[in-house]
Amino acid sequence: MSGAPRMSRTFVTGIEGFAGLHLCAALDRAGHEVSGLHLAPVPADLPARLLQGDIRDFDLLKQALEEVRPDAVIHLAAVSSVAESENQLLGTFDINASGTLKLLEAVRGTVPKARILLVSSADVYGQPESEAPRTEESPANPLSAYAMTKLAAEEIGRFFQRVHGLDIVILRPFSHTGPGQNPKFVFPSVARRIVEIERAAENTPALADEERTIELGNVDVRRDYTDVRDICQAYLLALERCRCGETYNVTSGRAISIRQGVEMLIKMAKTQVSYRSVPRKLRPHDILLSAGSDKKFKAATGWNPLIPLETTFSDLLNSYRQVR
Numbered sequence: 212m213s214g215a216p217r218m219s220r221t222f223v224t225g226i227e228g229f230a231g232l233h234l235c236a237a238l239d240r241a242g243h244e245v246s247g248l249h250l251a252p253v254p255a256d257l258p259a260r261l262l263q264g265d266i267r268d269f270d271l272l273k274q275a276l277e278e279v280r281p282d283a284v285i286h287l288a289a290v291s292s293v294a295e296s297e298n299q300l301l302g303t304f305d306i307n308a309s310g311t312l313k314l315l316e317a318v319r320g321t322v323p324k325a326r327i328l329l330v331s332s333a334d335v336y337g338q339p340e341s342e343a344p345r346t347e348e349s350p351a352n353p354l355s356a357y358a359m360t361k362l363a364a365e366e367i368g369r370f371f372q373r374v375h376g377l378d379i380v381i382l383r384p385f386s387h388t389g390p391g392q393n394p395k396f397v398f399p400s401v402a403r404r405i406v407e408i409e410r411a412a413e414n415t416p417a418l419a420d421e422e423r424t425i426e427l428g429n430v431d432v433r434r435d436y437t438d439v440r441d442i443c444q445a446y447l448l449a450l451e452r453c454r455c456g457e458t459y460n461v462t463s464g465r466a467i468s469i470r471q472g473v474e475m476l477i478k479m480a481k482t483q484v485s486y487r488s489v490p491r492k493l494r495p496h497d498i499l500l501s502a503g504s505d506k507k508f509k510a511a512t513g514w515n516p517l518i519p520l521e522t523t524f525s526d527l528l529n530s531y532r533q534v535r
Contacts (some may be wrong), residue, residue: 214296221450222281222325223247224266224314225288226259229392230330230439234285235259237443246279248272248288267437272317283326283450289338289361292395293334294493296357299476307360308367315371315379326378328449329368333385333435333501334358334459344435344504347383347458354496365458380453382446385462385503389439389523390530401425401473405480406531412482424485430470435502437463438518441532448512462503463516476524 221238224248225231235257238245244260248271253261260279264271266288276284289307290296294302302411313331318325336345337352353359365381372379392399404425412418453459477484508514 218279220244220246220250220279221283221285222279223251223259223285223287224263225286226257227251227253228287228291229389230387230442231287232257232391233389234287234443237440238448241447244293246275246281247401248275250288250388254488259385260430265296267305267313267350269313269317272314273321276317276321281325281442283328284314284318284322285328285330285446285450286311287330288314289330289364290357292393293355293357294395296355296360303356304363307357309371310362311364312367315367315377319371319375319377320426323375323377326450326455327368327380328446329364329379329381331365331381331383331458332358333383333503334498335362335365335383336501336503338498339500339502342502344462344464344499345460346458346504347507354498378455380449380455381458382449382453383458383460383503384442384521385435385437385501386458387437387439387442388527390526392439392527397427397469398472398476398524399531401427401476401486402478402524402528403531405476405484405528406534408484409481409532418482420485421460423483424487425473426489426492427469427473427486428488429497430473430486430488431468432448432470432497433466433500433502435462435464435466436472436520437461437516438520438523441516445508445512445514445516448514449463449508453508454511457507457511459508459511460503460505461508461514462505464503464505466500466502467520472520472524475521475530478527479525 227249
């Protein structure tokens with residue numbers, strides 16, 4: 212069976228998040244009538260019909276879906292920070308897993324024919340046993356509360372697809388970054404710090420070496436990074452072309468070390484900047500390599516990421532330079 216037809220009314224949970232804001236813009240450009248659920252404030256000019264509320268509020272979800280009657284639902288709402296999930300295990304499960312359960316039950320009772328993209332994470336794979344890219348058949352072995360709750364959300368989705376016949380596609384995006392990402396993640400954190408150092412150097416040209424140094428965790432871990440804007444194009448293609456009940460990696464197929472990415476950003480700095488790894492920034496269960504195979508998703512959709520990482524990092528850095 213081929214994927215669902217082109218959508219017109221699309222409902223996005225977590226629309227105020229990093230990927231959600233970019234996805235809203237991409238959906239709007241593609242001619243979708245966009246609506247979304249948000250918890251945190253959103254930009255005033257967001258091209259969407261908005262409802263503020265919590266993904267854990269079942270009655271609110273039912274009301275929103277009854278009003279919007281979407282053809283498609285893209286589920287992004289989640290605690291997305293690994294560090295935050297470790298500190299708030301119960302809350303993370305409540306949002307990532309129970310929130311997914313409530314959303315799907317609300318969809319089942321209001322718009323059971325809607326296509327649903329359940330956005331999971333490549334973190335569910337955990338630590339690799341070899342250098343080979345992870346395929347969708349690779350075993351799941353979550354090592355963080357975040358990954359565990361994402362895997363639980365996947366299983367909830369498979370249950371609703373298998374037992375209740377909902378049109379669910381599960382996506383496992385690998386790491387993505389770009390302008391607008393929260394500085395609790397590594398590359399926006401580095402970009403923001405570079406801009407702080409640039410501004411400090413403007414006022415104090417003889418800035419001490421210590422004040423020009425960025426402290427980081429393990430910079431030798433490798434991640435499969437994609438620009439968030441390419442990821443959003445992948446989501447649009449998945450709505451139309453992916454098969455119900457299937458799970459897909461969404462990945463660039465090219466892993467880089469954190470060190471490589473940091474050095475790319477530092478080369479773009481307008482002043483001298485250095486970095487070092489410090490013990491207090493190390494994570495106890497850091498995944499040393501997160502690299503995926505793109506074959507299944509590419510075969511289904513024809514998607515190819517188009518934005519070079521150099522452009523991603525330049526745009527990320529400039530987004531912080533524009534903030535005063």
